[in-house]
């Protein structure tokens with residue numbers, strides 16, 4: 001099992017390097033996140049032994065059970081939809097939150113971060129597809145949220161995240177990745193002080209190479225590392 005996980009990671013790293021070469025970007029500038037929702041600590045440790053430094057979790061309750069047993073030596077990123085009443089736990093478990101999609105959530109994260117003497121790295125999650133079922137802020141509202149976050153001393157805005165509809169074909173995701181990059185460029189033009197727009201968190205098992213071709217800096221990969229999830233989430 002551990003050899004499978006290590007082999008999977010080696011294959012993905014090679015695919016990342018090839019996609020980066022096609023895009024003319026430095027493979028070192030792209031970080032591979034292992035998405036470990038539903039994966040038990042033992043297999044997460046195997047991924048860490050195989051060189052993973054970035055882990056992503058979706059659910060606060062699951063993270064509260066797992067993260068303390070694995071430890072904070074690695075970077076933990078919250079990538080799932082976040083209810084405001086769960087924020088109190090998030091600040092002590094995670095280094096980054098990818099799913100900031102509303103002012104109320106940003107303000108609560110800021111409050112808790114300051115209470116804990118921390119500065120949380122955050123990304124704005126954008127619903128580029130406009131699907132009603134998806135979380136994320138509408139693209140037209142992203143610049144406004146970036147301005148708000150720039151005034152919150154407990155948060156450091158690092159860029160944008162998106163999750164397109166599940167693709168039948170990896171190419172289906174490309175327009176959404178292009179849209180996120182264009183939005184990033186637009187927010188950069190607004191020259192908001194105190195924020196960074198360097199990170200684009202986009203691309204999963206089915207489409208991470210397309211995402212890299214379009215400028216992803218963090219790809220979030222679960223199934224290609226750990227295998228199919230038993231629970232369909």
Ligand SMILES: *Cc1c(COP(=O)(O)O)cnc(C)c1O
Nearest residue numbers: 035079163204205220221222223
């Ligand atoms: C589950 C999940 C992933 C990883 O998906 P895979 O298809 O297993 O690679 C990435 N990002 C988010 C937000 C997720 O919920």
